[in-house]
Amino acid sequence: EDQVTQSPEALRLQEGESSSLNCSYTVSGLRGLFWYRQDPGKGPEFLFTLYSAGEEKEKERLKATLTKKESFLHITAPKPEDSATYLCAVQSSDSNYQLIWGAGTKLIIKP
């Protein structure tokens, strides 16, 4: 069964303290892995799509990487405005284009 697991559930960091969020997945055939950011009470906002192992994408302080079993979202020198829930989702070749979502990591950056 296709599955996505995100860890940790919550992460508290001081401003400027770099860290990584993990997204482990089990799918029959990966078509794509997606990262989203969700602020409280708002819709998820698309960040990245990764398609194959070894691929990396960057946007400001965020960098997403992908292996055959997991993806990492690296946050470098975070600021309080980076506080949000980060969601990972995968699309498998068997899923009829549906996204399988992880439960998210709630990131809190303290000034």
Place this chain on the structure above:
Amino acid sequence: DSGVTQTPKHLITATGQRVTLRCSPRSGDLSVYWYQQSLDQGLQFLIQYYNGEERAKGNILERFSAQQFPDLHSELNLSSLELGDSALYFCASSARQGSNYGYTFGSGTRLTVV
């Protein structure tokens, strides 16, 4: 503004009632997805439409139904409402049946059943 419009933003109704949530996808997008997100819970996929046809169903209750109209806007109908139906309901759209380019989400409708 993501380009996906959801109305209303907030809805308060009583148990047993019926409500309709509306979604206008981003211009040019043919696929519409509906999701439910309860407090501090993950996104639960409800249903997908592509160019007016139902394409996939998730954990959608029989009391819930949806449709996509010729102008591509979609409506989610929730009936015989229960307290547990209180949640944020999101609509998302994508350009094709597939989501290789990512979904674009609306800002959601917050439904409170009292």
